[in-house]
Each structure stands twice: as structure tokens, then as C-alpha cells.
Amino acid sequence: DAGVIQSPRHEVTEMGQEVTLRCKPISGHNSLFWYRQTMMRGLELLIYFNNNVPIDDSGMPEDRFSAKMPNASFSTLKIQPSEPRDSAVYFCASSLSVRSTYEQYFGPGTRLTVT
Amino acid sequence: EDKVVQSPLSLVVHEGDTVTLNCSYEVTNFRSLLWYKQEKKAPTFLFMLTSSGIEKKSGRLSSILDKKELSSILNITATQTGDSAIYLCAVRGYGNKLVFGAGTILRVKS
Numbered sequence: 131d132a133g134v135i136q137s138p139r140h141e142v143t144e145m146g147q148e149v150t151l152r153c154k155p156i157s158g159h160n161s162l163f164w165y166r167q168t169m170m171r172g173l174e175l176l177i178y179f180n181n182n183v184p185i186d187d188s189g190m191p192e193d194r195f196s197a198k199m200p201n202a203s204f205s206t207l208k209i210q211p212s213e214p215r216d217s218a219v220y221f222c223a224s225s226l227s228v229r230s231t232y233e234q235y236f237g238p239g240t241r242l243t244v245t
Numbered sequence: 246e247d248k249v250v251q252s253p254l255s256l257v258v259h260e261g262d263t264v265t266l267n268c269s270y271e272v273t274n275f276r277s278l279l280w281y282k283q284e285k286k287a288p289t290f291l292f293m294l295t296s297s298g299i300e301k302k303s304g305r306l307s308s309i310l311d312k313k314e315l316s317s318i319l320n321i322t323a324t325q326t327g328d329s330a331i332y333l334c335a336v337r338g339y340g341n342k343l344v345f346g347a348g349t350i351l352r353v354k355s
Contacts, residue, residue: 161341163341163343172345172346172347172348173288173333173345173348174345175342175343175344175345178341178342180341185340185341185342186340186342221287221288225341227341233279233290233293234279234290234343235290236281236287236288236289237287238286238287239286239287
């Protein structure tokens, strides 16, 4: 199994630019999660989807952030416009959310730097 | 608001030592508690605990949940330099959402 795949692995962009992060969950998993990790705030859940439907987006910091999951094998997290404080590592995770099986498997992350 | 607190924040030990990491939580409708290890990349899953008092074990690592005390511990015996990492505790309440603690940074010196 290839695991959760994220792209790009590193992104450096200038303030004000649009950034799109991509995620392919593990095949067969029905839940997908976007996290952000910084030294100051640790690992924070931004949004998660069940069966491609957004369930909880309360962690999305502002309207500049949006996420989509058009099908079971692909999701995007978009930041428009980006700001320096968005610099962080963004992780995507997936899980098979059936009874008693909820452990999440993380992708390698995208390290975003906004200058 | 659901909350997970880990202690200590960081720890330095020598190879061969035994360490105990702590996790306490406040969560509505507790379902499970999970431990992850994070080295210089993504968190990797270690254990999921749902029942109080039942130890989960994998090699030198073990973990137990105390629902009465709303806490869990992660033990690592005979530590090795490869155990150096951030150990994250997370709790699942209602739904599939995990709330993570800030983590414990463990450094094992040779």
C-alpha cells in the first residue's frame, strides 16, 4: 500500500499568492483529515470529510482557507491569499471509519513557507 | 472544549532507561485514546486504547488507559536512541475527530 500521498512536499511562495495542497488517501479509507502543525500551536485539525462530505470545518482559520473532496481518492486544501503566518507543515490523514477502527494514517506532509 | 494535556513537555534520558509519558484528557463522549510517534516526518500510529485497565504492548512500548482518572501512560523500557521523537496523545470523542496534545519531546542519549 502506498499510504497517504501528499503533494507538493515543499512549497515556498510569496505573500498574496494562492497555494493548493493535494492529498490522495489510502484506497478504501472513507475519512480524510487536514491538519496543520506549528511549533507554537502543535497539531491542529483544520477540517475532516466522511465519504467525501465535509463534517467539521471548525478548525479552518479563516475564509482564506478552503478544502474540497471531489471524490474518494482526492482532496485539496487551498489558501488564497496566503500570508506569512500560514507557514507550517500541513498533513493529510485518512482512516477507515468503521466500528472500532478509527486510527488515522498520516501522509508525509507539505512544508509551506510564505515569505 | 475538548482538551488533551501531555507531560512532561520534554525529557532527556540515557540509553537503557525506562520512561513514562503521561496524557490526561477532558472530552465529551470519550471513544478512544491514541498514541503516535513523530520523528522528522509524519506521525505514525502506535496504539489505540478504548477499555480501561487493559494494557496494549508492542515490543518495548506499552500503554494503558485509566478512564476513571481520564488519563493514559505510555511506557518505554530499555530506551534506544531510535526512540528519540515527539510522542503525541490524541483523543476521539463524538464523530471521527481527534484532538491532539502538544506532545512530549523525548531525547535518548547514547
